[in-house]
Amino acid sequence: MGAALCGLGALGVSSDTAPPGEPAPDPVRMRAFFDRGSGIEGAGALAAGLTAADPACVAARVISTSWLEDGKWVERWLAALAPFPIGRRFLVEPVQDLMEASPDSGAPASRDLSRLRLRICPSRAFGTGEHPTTRLCLIEMEGLELAGRSFLDAGTGSGILAIVAGLLGAAPVIGFDNDPEAIDVARANAALNPGAGAITFITGEPASIEPAAHEVIAANLNGTILERVIPDLIRLLAPSGHLILSGLLESEGELVAALVESRALRRVRLRTLEGWSSAHFERRGA
Numbered sequence: 065m066g067a068a069l070c071g072l073g074a075l076g077v078s079s080d081t082a083p084p085g086e087p088a089p090d091p092v093r094m095r096a097f098f099d100r101g102s103g104i105e106g107a108g109a110l111a112a113g114l115t116a117a118d119p120a121c122v123a124a125r126v127i128s129t130s131w132l133e134d135g136k137w138v139e140r141w142l143a144a145l146a147p148f149p150i151g152r153r154f155l156v157e158p159v160q161d162l163m164e165a166s167p168d169s170g171a172p173a174s175r176d177l178s179r180l181r182l183r184i185c186p187s188r189a190f191g192t193g194e195h196p197t198t199r200l201c202l203i204e205m206e207g208l209e210l211a212g213r214s215f216l217d218a219g220t221g222s223g224i225l226a227i228v229a230g231l232l233g234a235a236p237v238i239g240f241d242n243d244p245e246a247i248d249v250a251r252a253n254a255a256l257n258p259g260a261g262a263i264t265f266i267t268g269e270p271a272s273i274e275p276a277a278h279e280v281i282a283a284n285l286n287g288t289i290l291e292r293v294i295p296d297l298i299r300l301l302a303p304s305g306h307l308i309l310s311g312l313l314e315s316e317g318e319l320v321a322a323l324v325e326s327r328a329l330r331r332v333r334l335r336t337l338e339g340w341s342s343a344h345f346e347r348r349g350a
Contacts, residue, residue: 068117068339069096072104093127104129118339150193151202154228155179158186159256180231183256184224185249193224197310200335200342201225201284204308208280210234218270218283218297223250223263225282230260234280237263240273270296277302283309287316291323298327301347306332310342317341 074096098104104113107126114121147157184193193199205225211233217226220239223246230237237260241247250265266273270293279302283290290309301307307329312320314336321334321343329345 068114068121069094072098072110072113072117074098148194149179150182150199151206151228153180153206154182154202154231156193157181157183159183180259181257182224182228182231184222184227184253185256186222193222196338196340197284197312197342198224200337200340201282201308201310202228203335204333204342204344205229205232205280205282208306210280213279214238214277214302216240216273216276216278216281216300218281218293219285219289220250220265221246221284223253223265225284226250226263226265227254227257227260229280229282230254230263231257235261237261238278239263239265240268240270241265242267242269269293270300273300276300278305280306281308283307283311285309285311287312287320290320294320294324294327298324298329298347303347305347307345307347308342309345310340312341312343314339314341317343321345 096110104110107129110129111124111126114124114126147155150156182193193202202225205228210229213234215226215229215234215237217223217229217237217239220226220241223239226237226239239247239250241250244267247265247267250263254260254263254265273296278300281297281301283293283297285293290311294309297307307324309320309324317334317336321331324343324345325331329347332344332346335342335344
């Protein structure tokens, strides 16, 4: 249903999460945020839009709708998040104020010592990793041996994938984004996670990145952008390197996978989660 909400123009979507070791809530409650100009003017319009976007959503019930005053409401809501698990090995601890935070401030430290602490400050543009597309990337990253391997995070946003790669031992780690604000946020988030080691963040497009043999590249972007930058990402990939693509709607997964395979990369797997897809490829040794 998250993908259907985004398809209707939602600016952000969240769902209930369960504490580590506990089953997911049933039913799952979801929250979606729309601009006033989106055409979603009430519960009836939202319910009708969901059913039209995805017939499987016919069982969904809209509990309530309300309008919020503009301002930093997204930041305030995200900053109130409690620590939550992500992937198999991490627990995200949201930090309330990036500018005032230090590696030892923010949300109460987790008592779950079996998971690595990952500290991220949410903002309107850059979340904390709760979106299914980020979780799909982490599933693939955790399945690889990253220690000592070079890692490139394309479209780094909050820097979360680069930080996770560093925490898993990847080196060197580079993240790039065409948004200078994203680079500032990513650098500040990396400073909250000193265990990730030195990470280089740079502003730029894939085509502007200097050629290098990156052993693992992850790109959590939307399908349209991915189709455009795939040739450049492949250019930056090392022989026998791994390419992880996410941010795809479930309906886009096979199309993008076929496009990458046509460029002589081998598909490792295509995963789906809550209406979204990720695709993992390996370059044949050269």
